[in-house]
Amino acid sequence: MSEDILINITPQETRVALILQGAVQELHIERTLSRGMAGNIYLGKVVRVLPGMQSAFIDIGLERAAFLHVADIWEARPHDNSNTPATPIEKLLYDGQAVMVQVIKDPIGTKGARLSTQISIAGRMLVYLPQDSHIGISQRIEKEAEREMLKEKVQKLLPAEEKGGFIIRTMAEDASEADLQMDIDYLRKTWATITQQARTKPAPSLLYQDLNLAQRVLRDFVNDDTSTIQIDSRENYQMLQQFGKTYTPSVLAKLVHYTGERPLFDLYGVEEEIERALGRRVDLKSGGYLIIDQTEAMTTIDVNTGSYVNGRNFDDTIFKTNLEAAHAIARQLRLRNLGGIIILDFIDMENGEHRNAVLAELNKALARDRTKVSVSGFSMLGLVEMTRKRTRESLAHILCEVCPACSGKGQVKTARTVCYEILRELLREAKQFNPREFRILASQVVVDMFLEEESTHLAMLGDFIGKPISLQVENVYHQEQYDIILM
Numbered sequence: 001m002s003e004d005i006l007i008n009i010t011p012q013e014t015r016v017a018l019i020l021q022g023a024v025q026e027l028h029i030e031r032t033l034s035r036g037m038a039g040n041i042y043l044g045k046v047v048r049v050l051p052g053m054q055s056a057f058i059d060i061g062l063e064r065a066a067f068l069h070v071a072d073i074w075e076a077r078p079h080d081n082s083n084t085p086a087t088p089i090e091k092l093l094y095d096g097q098a099v100m101v102q103v104i105k106d107p108i109g110t111k112g113a114r115l116s117t118q119i120s121i122a123g124r125m126l127v128y129l130p131q132d133s134h135i136g137i138s139q140r141i142e143k144e145a146e147r148e149m150l151k152e153k154v155q156k157l158l159p160a161e162e163k164g165g166f167i168i169r170t171m172a173e174d175a176s177e178a179d180l181q182m183d184i185d186y187l188r189k190t191w192a193t194i195t196q197q198a199r200t201k202p203a204p205s206l207l208y209q210d211l212n213l214a215q216r217v218l219r220d221f222v223n224d225d226t227s228t229i230q231i232d233s234r235e236n237y238q239m240l241q242q243f244g245k246t247y248t249p250s251v252l253a254k255l256v257h258y259t260g261e262r263p264l265f266d267l268y269g270v271e272e273e274i275e276r277a278l279g280r281r282v283d284l285k286s287g288g289y290l291i292i293d294q295t296e297a298m299t300t301i302d303v304n305t306g307s308y309v310n311g312r313n314f315d316d317t318i319f320k321t322n323l324e325a326a327h328a329i330a331r332q333l334r335l336r337n338l339g340g341i342i343i344l345d346f347i348d349m350e351n352g353e354h355r356n357a358v359l360a361e362l363n364k365a366l367a368r369d370r371t372k373v374s375v376s377g378f379s380m381l382g383l384v385e386m387t388r389k390r391t392r393e394s395l396a397h398i399l400c401e402v403c404p405a406c407s408g409k410g411q412v413k414t415a416r417t418v419c420y421e422i423l424r425e426l427l428r429e430a431k432q433f434n435p436r437e438f439r440i441l442a443s444q445v446v447v448d449m450f451l452e453e454e455s456t457h458l459a460m461l462g463d464f465i466g467k468p469i470s471l472q473v474e475n476v477y478h479q480e481q482y483d484i485i486l487m
Contacts, residue, residue, distance in 0.1 A: 002020075002225055003020050005226060005228070006232075006268060006270065007232070008265050009214060009231065009232065009236045010233075013031040013032060015028070015265070016029075017270045017273075018221065022268075023331070024273040025335065026335060027335055030212065037106050037107075037113055038391050038392060040206060041101070041206075041208040042101055042102075042204060042206055043197075043198050043201055043204060044066065044100075044101045045059045045203040046097040047059045049089060049090055051089065053069075054069065054070040054071075054088065055070065056093050059203075061205070061206065062107070062112070064112040065112055066112045066113040067111070068116070068117070072116040074118040100117065101115040106392045108393055109397070118132075119191075121187050122219065123219070124169075124171055124183055124219050124248050125172035125183045126166045126168060126172065126183045126184065128187035131165070134165070135154055136167040136168070137167070138169050141173060150172060153180065154166055156177075157184055171223075215240070218243060218247070219247065222251045227254070228254055229255050231256070232263070237255065278395070278396055282328060283306075284306070288306040288321040289304050290303055290332070294394065298341035298342065299341070300342075301343070305318065305347060315350065318347045318354075319354045322346045322354070322358045323357070323358060323361050326358055329344060329362065330366045333366075333369065334369055336394055336395045337392065337394045338388060339371070339389060340390045341385070341387055342386045342387065343384070348382050359377060362384070371388055373386060373388045373389070406480075415443075415446050416449060416454070418449075419450055419454045419457075422440055422442065422482055423458070423461055427465070429486065430465035437467060437469070437487040438467055438468070438469045438484060439469075439471075440471050441472050441482060442471070442474065443473070443474065446482065470487075
């Protein structure tokens with residue numbers, strides 16, 4: 001199936017949409033002021049070693065210290081496939097030590113960046129592991145004969161003194177020896193520059209920054225199914241052409257400069273898709289729907305039949321809704337970039353064959369996901385547990401912030417609840433102070449509640465404390481916000 005890639009570039013941000021059969025499958029957003037750091041290499045300084053947690057906090061020049069666990073320290077790992085335990089972190093690091101690290105997970109929420117001392121530099125067809133000494137191959141290349149052939153081809157191109165240190169990506173399946181050699185030379189030169197900077201720069205310092213989003217599209221996203229890559233900026237189209245000539249010459253023919261009057265994302269309905277991707281509810285074509293709730297701990301997705309009643313019987317209706325939901329869930333995970341623990345609550349199915357068919361359909365739909373996923377079967381409670389590797393913020397976390405009215409609860413107190421809070425607060429204030437009058441500043445809906453349904457209770461309290469109580473509408477206040485002024 002042919003795939004189109006749209007790149008919308010403005011000075012403040014770059015947005016990328018992957019379109020398959022007219023539907024948006026993935027959205028990637030990178031803002032100039034907050035570029036992702038995954039892949040960046042830093043010379044960091046150890047701030048604190050925590051032997052009890054076998055971890056350390058590393059200053060890499062960010063607002064929050066980054067986190068390094070002993071399992072992510074290359075020197076601590078046994079490399080002989082033995083059961084030898086890792087070297088304790090307190091024997092490897094000390095406070096104030098300079099250490100080269102790479103970000104493997106961006107800061108998310110209140111958590112700092114996750115680090116590793118195993119350096120990897122991605123090229124178009126290869127990933128360079130300068131500290132390693134073997135050649136690995138992507139699991140997506142399944143045929144054993146092809147795996148061996150690629151391994152021998154790369155090994156032959158390496159200098160005699162270098163045994164390995166590369167992972168062969170799926171892009172290398174049809175690559176010529178010249179293409180592979182170009183990738184090897186580029187990666188080795190990049191590593192030489194990084195090590196030179198590490199010897200001369202102070203800690204903390206940035207040694208290497210991963211490519212920007214538009215460049216990563218050419219390196220990581222383009223495949224044989226990609227039909228076109230449309231860019232709506234002439235300047236960046238020309239820059240990508242230059243980048244492509246050097247690193248990805250095979251994709252040059254697919255680059256297109258979009259010059260239409262209508263905005264590129266409007267033309268393909270991407271703006272509307274972004275708005276829908278920020279909502280909880282996802283409607284299915286059959287009439288069923290999904291409810292997606294994203295929390296810090298996990299994401300839950302609930303499947304409902306809604307108005308779908310076209311099956312021959314109720315079991316058939318449930319089965320068909322769940323099958324459609326499996327495809328919709330896979331798409332929403334990519335579209336919203338949901339990661340971590342994900343719980344899927346399909347509609348209960350009594351038939352074991354139906355459950356197996358839904359699970360198979362889900363795995364089939366997830367096969368196109370470039371992010372690592374792991375799916376468990378149905379649990380005793382009828383839930384499907386899965387994980388999706390989280391390396392960057394979800395779409396909602398990039399575009400949204402915590403609601404100032406509900407502070408992330410997803411709901412606000414009713415006007416009546418706020419009225420009762422105000423009445424209790426007035427009583428407390430009256431016991432401590434003796435003003436001429438109390439004035440309540442609140443939103444329109446709360447003041448209306450006091451003037452209508454709660455007017456009796458407000459009058460009773462005024463009589464009890466022996467002070468007049470006045471009301472004032474503050475249009476800028478949200479429903480839960482209020483102040484009590486002592487006059």
